[in-house]
Amino acid sequence: MSKKYAYYFCKTPPKNYTFLGFYKYRRQQSDFTFSYQKESRKLRCDLEELTREDSEAVRVSANKLIQDYKNHREKYPDVKMFWNNIESSVADSSLRLDKVNTARTVIHGTEMLIKTALNEVDSTLKTDGGFVSNNVPNERPAEEALSEGVSPIGNTDDIIKSRTSSKRGLNCEKNDDVVAKRGKTGDKSQDQDTSEKSTEDEPRNTPPQYIYISSDSEDEEHKLDEDDDRFFDDINDMKMVSFNDYLNQNKESEWKLKDGRLIVDIVNIKTAELIKLASEKEKERTQITKSVIRKYRLGLSSIIDLSSEFDGGMYTWFEEEWIDIKRMVYGVVNMEPNAFEGEISNIINTIEEMCDSYKYNEVREYLFKIKTNEHSKITQQVSAVYFYVIDELLKNPFKFVDKSGRYQELTEIEYVMFMTAPIINNVFSDTLDYLKFRWGETSTNIMSDRRRKIDLRIVHQSKKIELSHSECAKAPTPGKAVQDRSKCLRTLKGVLDNLLKEDLTDEEVQDSKVLGLQFAGIDLLDDGLYFGLEGPTFSFPAQLINIKCLRGTLEALYFFKQEIIKKMNLIPDPRRVNHPYNQIFHSNSDTLIKATHFKTEFIRETHFTPKKKRDGNSHTQGSNVN
Known part of the structure; x- marks a missing residue:
């Protein structure tokens, strides 16, 4: 055999x-x-x-x-x-395990990490994917790039050489390690980031999924320090908060520990303890204080982050029952993509076999025929994505990795223009009449503080309801990773809370999880009890030798798309809502409809770090719900 x-x-x-x-x-x-x-x-x-x-x-x-x-x-x-x-x-x-050593490996970029990183661009559609401004010059629309005909490629000598030019790379089937690209600014910023080099480490088996591309932006380099300074603005306000009023409110809940204590009560108690600790350490502004505040912001938002398994993470709140809690959550919420089957699986098998035999021009022609002939929509989309990736890497085999095996100097926006945006836009090409993709740092409407920016927002075309948020990180420092995930889970919570204000049925809100590209998501499973969810890790290929990782990436993206479409279908047809007569006679109809499903009583406020006013005063912003 x-x-x-x-x-x-x-x-x-x-x-x-x-x-x-x-x-x-x-x-x-x-x-x-x-x-x-x-x-x-x-x-x-x-x-x-x-x-x-x-x-x-x-x-x-x-x-x-x-x-x-x-x-x-x-x-x-x-x-x-x-x-x-x-x-x-x-x-x-x-x-x-000693996760401090893992974090130090990531931060300092040891030789072993660099050797494993140089052959593959690792992404986390982070709730994080990459992002690109709508006004970026010379951007090739995905539809244009994916519909071009086959132009002749000279020879494949450079392609074959690029396969063997460097032994340093990640096996696409073993891409759970964090991949770091260290550019000129990347090295400097990583060395200077002292916020959490040893206190908040990435979980060994569930690392966050960011796009790690160096950036020459001075603003980006100093953004973390700015946000860290604001962590302390709301400590004094929190000192007067009494959490006793929140305890034992849901005695009938099934979400309990073995000793009968409510999980939500543990969150409230531990959050109160963290606030007390943070206030005591306020003057010192130590690393441990920043670690504490990053956890209590989630606690104040009633969120348990199931990926919080780094040193001192939320798992310590529940000790040996943490694994049981995760089993309970994932027994209710599915976060596992389906594997491709049938025609699509056969096509991908053929692609991988032809690439293994260096038949790149042949596979290009094979894919062009499929994407331009009569096939199912998803078959055409998948074939178009493979065609685009292979075509781009044939035109320039060293677009992402040079002949010596080192990363090219690309910014986040450049990488997204070349790879992320065309692929995502193609996967969602049949939904663009209903969904709008807002790339770049655009303001979200889920918070009254309009200065908060989101890297990628997916918005319903008719009602302007946001269905997903995604964030992108420049460097894989533990502090930045944890900070970004905290922000993402809280903005996704705002997306979920807004969706639950719609007039939906109990059946429709049973599976109410909202996803972003990290892969992460959030769901409200009990009274005041939100869970931050983890999805699959995936990568985009940096060279043709890495093409096999694209299968798992597309499976993850179609799982993401499936969940977005579920939420989209809960909103009225935009052609009916946007009819001129409806806009005239029913302009205030949204204010007359109130949600009556069982989760309306579960919703809690979302805590965000206060923004400083120009006069130096500060205020707290929240996502208020009724």
Whole structure:
């Protein structure tokens, strides 16, 4: 049998193929990833290959597993138990590991990190993707770039050389490490960032997903220090807050610890303790104070960040019951993308096989035929994305990585123009009549403080309701990463709260999670209890050798799109709402409709760091809800 499969399928009789058997075999291998998403995707790819085998018994057994593949973790108790045990052991061990060393590796850019980073541009559609101004000159519209015909490419010598010019790179299937690009300003800013070099570390198995591209912007370089200074403006106001009034308000809640205490009460108590600690440390303005304030801002917003597993993170509030809480949340909220199947999976398999054989011109022509012929919309979109990426890297193999294997000096905007925006715009190309993508730092309407900017906002065309926020980070310092995630979760909470003010049914708000591109999201699951959610990690290819990582990226983006469309469909048809007569006779209809679904009573205020007024006074801004 082919070496493309796991050896498990070679040594096991076809009639004995099982999901659990495959996973147990993989568990013994040195390259086991401890990720259900990645291991199940590998299983699916192996099964697809097995269906092409000459042996009828092999094909029959493989097809049977493919038929049962969807949700097989939940269907088979033994598989579910296997992965629950794996995830528990990983989480438990990660809490005991020395995360300070991990953070220092990220901050100082050790030789090992740089060697792993130089072959791939890692992104987090962060709730964070990249961002680009609508007014950037010379920007090629995604539709134009993705609809061009095939122009001849000379030879592929440079492409093949670029595959082997550097051994330094990330395996696309092992992209959980944070990837840092250190440019001239990047080195300097990272060395100068003393806010949290050792106090807030990235979780070992769930790193944030930012686009790490150096920036020469002096404003960007000093933005973190400015925000850090404002952390202390509201401490005095918080000293007088009494949290006792918030305790025991929801005694019937199912969201409890084993000893009967309400989870939401723990959040209130721990937040009060943090505020007291912050006020005591106010004059010192120490690193620990900044760490404390970043957590209490989430606590004041009733948010538990499920990625907060760095040193001193929110997981310490719940100790050994943290894993149980995560299981409860992800048992209710699905954050796992579906793997591509059928025609799309076959097309991607063909693309990857042709690229493995250096047949770049052939795969380009193959994709051009697919994207211009009659196929399903998603098939055309996926093919167009692959065509665009391959075409761009054929025209300039060293657009992102030079011949020596070093990153090119690109700004965030340049990277987004070349890669992020064309791909996202194409994935959403069939929704642009209903959705508007506001790239660049534009003001959000979910807060009264109009000076707050969001890197990417997705807005409903008719009612101007915001459906998603995304942020982008310049450098992967732990302090900046945690600060950005705190901001994103709170602005996404504002998006969620505004959506829940609409006249929706109980059934429609049952799955109310709102996502951004980090991957992160937020959902309101109980009275005053919001959870910050984690989604899949993914990357964009920097060279053709990295093309295989595009499969997982597109699966994640279509999961994101699916959730955006769900929320979009809850809003009235813009063609009806925007009719001239409706605008005349029903201009105030929104004020007459009140939400009556069960989650209206769950909503809580959102806490944002106060902005300084010109006269030096400060005030607190919140997302007020009724």
